[in-house]
Amino acid sequence: MKEKVSRLASSSSGIAVSMAVMNVSTYGFVIIASPLLGTEGFGALAASLNVMLVISVGALGLQATAARRISAEPDHVAQIQRSILRVTSVAAMSLGLVMLVLSPLIQRLLNLDQIGAAVIIAICAVPMTITGGLAGILQGERRWAPLGMLYVASGVPRLLIGGAFIAWRPTEFWSLVGVGVSFWAPVLVGLWALRHDRLAGPVSARHSGRSMFKESVLNGQALFAFFALSSVDIILARNVMSEHDAGLYAGGLILTKAMLFLPQFVVIVAFPSMATGGERRKALTVSLGLVATLGAVGTAASWFLSGIAIHFVGGAEYVEVEPKLWIFAVLGTLLSMIQLLVYSVLARQGTGSVYLVWLALATLVGVGLTTDSVMGLATTVVIVDLCLLAVLLAVAAWFLRDDAPVAERSTSALV
Template identity: 30%
Template sequence: MTANVAGYLLQLLAGRWLGVTGYSEFASLLAVQLLCAVPALALQNVVARESVRGASMAALRGVQWRCAVIVAGVAAVLLPVVTAALNVSVAACAAALGAAPVLVLLSGEQGILQGDNRFRGLAVVLGAAGVAKVTPALVVLALGGGAAAALWAAASGLAAAALFARYVAGGGSRPTREVTVTDSVGVLPVLRAAQVQAALMALSSADLIVVRMVLDEADASRYALGTIAAKIAFWLPQAVGVVLYPRMAQPTHSARAIRDALAVLSAIGIVAVLGAAVAAPLAPLFAGEDYAPIQGLLWLFALHGAILAVLQGAVLSAIAVDRTALAAVTWVGLAVEVTLMVSFARSVPALITTAVCVAATTTVVVAVIVLRTAEHTAPQRLSS
């Protein structure tokens, strides 16, 4: 909650301080940064899963550093491409992409804590990382700095958070496991998990990138601010997957954990949508009158985030049991969404409606596949 509130505060104040003419660049680069964080999210899930299975600390730290080096190289290659595609400054884009390898190191330590069920330490790291990222960026923005300076400040804060996470995770002995200890963890499992995470993150962020191509600067900024409601609904129940993930990775508990996760995520999503509808009149008060036109659409943005939260729970369960082929469904959903938006959507309502419809269809298909797979494979695992 601390990390999420800090993130929303950053976007809300950035929207006010940068204005409708400057916020779009900042929000789009944050979306790019989220996409670049995909390897970090995948690494955390793989590290947590292998930790449950008994991997050694040396093996977990080794794959963490190998992935960080790979991500740094990819970020360097993408820098000119993203800069040109989004029409943003090189300095701002470099700051957004430069945070990617740092996020990998941070997430690797979080995966160790998660897999060991050390949720108190994980909570401290998550909260500290959120504050460390946001506080320097807010200071820069308050002093009149632009998007580039704020993004560099945020990247510096994340570097400090990664060092703190390493300290909290420690380097001592691991808890005793009733499984065979693994001496090495390869990059390939991370890549398989990454393509699942990439599909989810792309589906949740593609609209923010497309809006800069199909809307004018003012409407693109309004849409970007509206997605704060989506992000709240998406990240609010993140702890559900974090806590249940180790159970999903255990064959005897996997099916029940998946059903519990999807049910709780759906219930929280309903509450989030109702909350957005009730709080909508306050949006112009906090963000400024320039954003009043999207007030009546906030519940729809929240619905988008709530649906994606359920989808996230479903894909997490697939990573936990190393069954990542169903990511193809999400990739298809992404292709359909981008095609429809670029071809037909020319207004904020049309864009968010398209995003909601595609996300809902994709989530239903993935959830049905995941539940049926879990129910069919659970008896086989128990008998074996």
């Protein structure tokens, strides 16, 4: 039995289990927070968590850089690890300071009760960024067991520590303090997993700190566009709706985030293959099919079992949004497929496709500001995301039609 568990943890299937634990734990935290904070308090927490999701692009940019480079050139793992850890340390402190300076703006943008909540968001940027660099090294090496432990540590402590803080002090400030404390758990796990020094290997100017930083910035801005697209609607809701309706919309987004992060393991496992020439088309096709299937099942469940699903959104206080839950499930599925396509762009180091995400974001903000209801905003977001998905699918199909490294080198600067 012990041997079977060990094999599972060391396989890609173990990542699925670990990320399921992380997502269930994160979802459990939201379920605890929703009724205890009420619609107004939870709306503020949801908006804050969405901002954290957006600023996590620094971490995800570092993770994608480390994972892509190690997958593509495993002989240089020692140099890549040293470089990425140096860049990660500098990036974490820099991002934390920038967010601290911007904390008054964050408070006003999110309509938070006090500046302290915005300061906590800034502090959280530090462990989040460090975690990204550590996870990227483990992902690139396909060390699924320690990477799985890191993901478990990203979820379970949030449920336990964050839930305890909310039970003690059910306010937006203390809920964010609990989340901030829990963010240090995956940092400790990652540092432990990488505690042994790597043997010296080949050194190349391609993997210098400067090169790592440049690629991480490019990856980060691409992911920033995606996470801004996936998070801007709650900010719009808090500015065009009443606090009650914005809270209802935030409740519906609980299901959206669940559908977005449920197939997250697919992205993690597929990305190293998408970064390897000859495997990209198959990896992307299979992954898209799996994500779409999971999304279809989740959407059907939210339609036929809406009475049960509403309890996972927040219970009776959110019953007004129950008939619309299937729309939020569709939205989560669309975002999950778009995310996979964005990572396929990062894997081949394309750039042009990212502008499409920025265009969709601008369109969503412009049209979203004209809405004033939960249904109106949700429908607008679904239409914009559906159009973006169709265009990205067309671009991916064209680019990967031959799945040839030579073609990639000649066109990667364009798409």
